Amino acid sequence: MARLFQDRRSKIPVNQIVKDILDAEFYEDTRGELWCPCPFHNDRNPSFSININPSSLKYGLYHCFACGGGNIVNFTQQLKGFNTYEEAEEWIESTYLSNIDDEWDTVEILKRIDDSEPLRKTLKDPDLPHYEVSHPGNKHPWMYKQGLTDEAIEHFQITYDKDKEGIIFPHEVKKKIVGWQTRDLTGEKRAKYLNTLDFPKSSTLYHGDCECHNDSDYIIVVESPKTAAIMWGIGYNNVVATFGASINEEQMRLLWKYPNIFLWFDNDEAGAKATRAALNLLKDHCEVYIVPPVNVPKGDPADVPYEDWEYYLNKAQYYVHWRG
Ligand SMILES: [Zn+2]
Numbered sequence: 210m211a212r213l214f215q216d217r218r219s220k221i222p223v224n225q226i227v228k229d230i231l232d233a234e235f236y237e238d239t240r241g242e243l244w245c246p247c248p249f250h251n252d253r254n255p256s257f258s259i260n261i262n263p264s265s266l267k268y269g270l271y272h273c274f275a276c277g278g279g280n281i282v283n284f285t286q287q288l289k290g291f292n293t294y295e296e297a298e299e300w301i302e303s304t305y306l307s308n309i310d311d312e313w314d315t316v317e318i319l320k321r322i323d324d325s326e327p328l329r330k331t332l333k334d335p336d337l338p339h340y341e342v343s344h345p346g347n348k349h350p351w352m353y354k355q356g357l358t359d360e361a362i363e364h365f366q367i368t369y370d371k372d373k374e375g376i377i378f379p380h381e382v383k384k385k386i387v388g389w390q391t392r393d394l395t396g397e398k399r400a401k402y403l404n405t406l407d408f409p410k411s412s413t414l415y416h417g418d419c420e421c422h423n424d425s426d427y428i429i430v431v432e433s434p435k436t437a438a439i440m441w442g443i444g445y446n447n448v449v450a451t452f453g454a455s456i457n458e459e460q461m462r463l464l465w466k467y468p469n470i471f472l473w474f475d476n477d478e479a480g481a482k483a484t485r486a487a488l489n490l491l492k493d494h495c496e497v498y499i500v501p502p503v504n505v506p507k508g509d510p511a512d513v514p515y516e517d518w519e520y521y522l523n524k525a526q527y528y529v530h531w532r533g
């Protein structure tokens with residue numbers, strides 16, 4: 210028999226189960242304890258509490274000042290009238306856990322986010338001069354190898370600069386080019402991507418105000434302009450990029466106008482940190498959906514087969530709807 214509570218404790222939606230089973234007035238304290246009048250004895254004042262903080266060691270454990278304690282399975286067994294502990298486990302499993310695919314577990318994602326390291330420093334090149342794109346409209350095999358379509362290359366005015374031996378990603382704000390990022394193809398530069406001077410990296414979003422997603426009620430947020438352009442080329446027009454994982458409030462404010470936001474940052478530590486930061490800056494203004502860390506080496510959407518994107522976005526919507 211499954212040992213549900215021991216093995217999958219963090220996956221049990223304790224808060225939901227308690228509220229589904231018990232019709233009572235609840236309140237939650239700052240330690241993640243959910244309080245209500247005790248269902249096991251004749252109680253007027255809330256003397257019963259159960260821990261609903263998944264990262265707490267006491268998650269799923271309840272306690273009553275008069276009756277003592279137990280866990281969510283004991284709770285379910287008694288209040289739903291199951292004869293055995295195992296029957297209660299089975300009911301929880303089939304009612305709440307049968308759709309959960311472990312890889313996508315919310316608790317795991319948030320734990321991963323919490324455990325992640327501080328952001329890595331972003332490279333900057335102060336000496337990078339302004340320069341004009343010498344040959345606009347030049348295509349380069351690298352672009353196609355990355356998955357950029359002709360339409361995307363044109364929409365984003367991506368071009369190859371022969372003198373610099375780099376791919377130029379111009380950045381447009383209100384229909385004006387305000388700078389560009391150069392993807393170095395020589396492999397000899399200090400950073401893969403170099404920005405033009407005064408590039409508004411932290412105050413704007415790539416593809417942030419393009420007409421092509423004007424009337425949509427959602428937006429997909431990714432880290433890199435290249436990824437945004439690839440997604441756009443496959444038909445996901447409602448996509449913006451943050452120029453990396455060091456997101457900030459000014460950028461996130463630009464997203465408040467969208468009712469629904471899908472965060473799809475890279476599956477690395479910086480990406481996890483960015484997810485957490487973005488969530489905090491967005492959750493009071495939008496419905497935020499997180500695409501969980503995708504189980505591929507880097508986890509950038511561009512590393513995932515395009516046919517699977519819809520699957521991942523739907524997964525985000527279904528499992529990881531986060532209300533802070
Ligand atoms: Zn009691």
Ligand SMILES: [Zn+2]
Nearest residue numbers: 419420421422
């Ligand atoms: Zn566009």
